[in-house]
Amino acid sequence: MALWRIRATVDDRPGYLSVLTASLALRGVNILTVQVHTTEAGAVDDFLVDAPDALDEADLVAAVERGRGRDCWVARSEARGLADQPTRVLGLATRLVRDPDATGEVLRALLGADEVTWRPSPAGPHGGIGATTMLLADPTGGSFALSRQAPSFTPAEYARAQALVELAATTVRRDADRVTLVLPDGAELAVRPATGDDLPGVVALHEGCSTRSRQRRYLGGAALPSPTRMRRLLEPARGLTLLATAGSGGAAESVVAMANLLAEGDEAEVALLVRDDWQRRGLGSALLRRLLGHADRAGYAALVLHTQAENAPLLRTVARLGRPTPVERDGAVLTVTVPLAAAATGRVDAPAPADRGR
Incomplete structure (x- = not known):
């Protein structure tokens, strides 16, 4: 058996998630964790699965598509992926409280970003996300620009990342008041x-x-x-x-x-x-x-x-x-x-x- 991450979009309608999970189950794929990201295009389901060694990336993509999933992304995962998302985020938040200068590294770890850069130019009042880019407002000034080829960024990931940036800024301001x-x-x-x-x-x-x-x-x-x-x-x-x-x-x-x-x-x-x-x-x-x-x-x-x-x-x-x-x-x-x-x-x-x- 091997660990894989699967992300796919399904119509946000009753029963559609069960169709997708049933298609994976028919191929012996065990779902370990699942997160659902609500987007305008539908529900983006993010799975960590344990799949038979005989299945490869193409087999998993085919299983997802037969389960009415689309825009599928599949990648091998490691054992550390077994940690649930809230635990991971809390651990990263603890690291930021201890070292606010590690904001870029924390964002990279949170989102698996290919590149994270800080810019002196502001992100505007709300920042924003695209399929492969994310712009986060830094409350202390400037902005963080992130890129990731796949999978596409989701609003839920943007909200988590912005919350961590604001936590780092709050820590910096608190330290400055000492x-x-x-x-x-x-x-x-x-x-x-x-x-x-x-x-x-x-x-x-x-x-x-x-x-x-x-x-x-x-x-x-x-x-x-x-x-x-x-x-x-x-x-x-x-x-x-x-x-x-x-x-x-x-x-x-x-x-x-x-x-x-x-x-x-x-x-x-x-x-x-x-x-x-x-x-x-x-x-x-x-x-x-x-x-x-x-x-x-x-x-x-x-x-x-x-x-x-x-x-x-x-x-x-x-x-x-x-x-x-x-x-x-x-x-x-x-x-x-x-x-x-x-x-x-x-x-x-x-x-x-x-x-x-x-």
């Missing part, structure tokens, strides 16, 4: 985007903050947020959460600050929590500026901060941005808006000392 921050007093911290795995460290951050710091962050609530809420803060549906960590990494690393950018509509709400022993050292200002830069690049119209009127340190931090910042007051809570459409100089309109805390 920086070493040097504070004015010479202390060094690592700043990076948060993930769900950071939940224990963020819980420890909240436990290490004073009641007053937690009240300022959550506008009166001193209790620790629930794990569910913390997870949402770590990985917001839209926006970004940055963590500042001290230590050499691993078990010795401790989270000393969290900065949240939570987007809603064309605005993004910002909130900071800095452990008490790291306050008044420039850390909050540095994190706020990084979130400001991210919001500018993402095209948000404004940043919004809700804070207690007595939170003078945060108001000074916002003032150091050097942008006009309108302030609205609702009792003891201030809403500070930082427009992002155009940079301008200005200072935050902090309440007069006599008004604070009333």
